[in-house]
Amino acid sequence: MNHHNPSSAAKAPAPSVSHPIDSDASGTTGAAPATLFGDLRDRFAFLKGFLGSPNGVASMVPSSHWLEQRVVRAAGLAQARCVIELGPGTGGTTRALLRAMPAQGRLLAIELNPGFHEHVRKVVRDPRLHVELGSAEDIGAFLAARRLPAADAVISGIPFSTMPFEVGDRIAQAVAQHLAPGGRFVAYQWAAAVAERTTPYLGAPHVQFEALNIPPMRVYTWTKAAA
Ligand SMILES: C[S@@+](CC[C@H](N)C(=O)[O-])C[C@H]1O[C@@H](n2cnc3c(N)ncnc32)[C@H](O)[C@@H]1O
Numbered sequence: 001m002n003h004h005n006p007s008s009a010a011k012a013p014a015p016s017v018s019h020p021i022d023s024d025a026s027g028t029t030g031a032a033p034a035t036l037f038g039d040l041r042d043r044f045a046f047l048k049g050f051l052g053s054p055n056g057v058a059s060m061v062p063s064s065h066w067l068e069q070r071v072v073r074a075a076g077l078a079q080a081r082c083v084i085e086l087g088p089g090t091g092g093t094t095r096a097l098l099r100a101m102p103a104q105g106r107l108l109a110i111e112l113n114p115g116f117h118e119h120v121r122k123v124v125r126d127p128r129l130h131v132e133l134g135s136a137e138d139i140g141a142f143l144a145a146r147r148l149p150a151a152d153a154v155i156s157g158i159p160f161s162t163m164p165f166e167v168g169d170r171i172a173q174a175v176a177q178h179l180a181p182g183g184r185f186v187a188y189q190w191a192a193a194v195a196e197r198t199t200p201y202l203g204a205p206h207v208q209f210e211a212l213n214i215p216p217m218r219v220y221t222w223t224k225a226a227a
Contacts (some may be wrong), residue, residue: 019135038123042090044117049089053113057157058159059215062089066190066212067219068096071155074186074208074221075180077101080152084143084178087158091120098126099154110136112158137167139174150180161191168197176201182226188217193206195220 050057077100088094088109109131111117117133132142155177160168173186187194202222210217
């Protein structure tokens with residue numbers, strides 16, 4: 001897909017599903033928390049990703065454990081069949097989501113940065129997880145390619161404030177379209193841009209604040225109206 005914008009079209013290929021994950025001895029198994037070595041490796045990879053694309057990543061460090069837990073609670077994943085993560089980064093949030101999901105759930109993680117995409121595929125190995133390279137604008141194409149149902153929850157850490165207005169608008173539209181009735185959209189952001197893009201499609205969000213993160217974050221939650 002070609003959206004003619006600098007944030008996604010230049011980097012994101014047309015949606016196509018990734019190959020099965022290779023075995024890699026350096027990866028953690030499934031949703032297990034990272035080891036000390038894994039944590040340092042992830043932080044180094046995250047900083048490298050930030051230095052390569054400051055606006056696309058928008059943070060020098062991954063989300064804190066406290067923020068991960070607040071996001072997981074807001075998403076309500078205990079019964080989720082299909083969950084989508086936008087911008088898994090180096091996979092810390094991905095592991096936290098997998099730990100909260102049921103055994104039969106599926107997690108579709110969409111990452112724009114090729115280095116992060118490859119990193120998550122290597123270090124987070126879980127049969128419930130599908131990690132795809134591309135833009136969050138293309139949620140619908142990735143769901144269709146994997147034959148996944150509408151999402152019970154969409155979780156986003158992508159920086160709406162540094163992307164062009166039209167890109168953020170398309171992502172908000174795609175999230176609203178591909179959420180199941182009663183499904184939740186949880187977005188953690190410092191800036192309010194995500195709320196400005198999403199409120200036209202999903203109404204006013206519930207807002208929480210997590211101080212124990214660098215930087216502190218607002219956690220916005222929308223619930224799509226039941227059909
Ligand atoms: C602040 S980081 C969050 C990473 C991780 N989820 C965390 O909380 O530690 C934002 C992530 O969104 C990704 N991203 C930015 N724009 C995107 C887009 N249009 N589609 C998918 N991912 C995107 C970045 O590459 C980066 O991995």
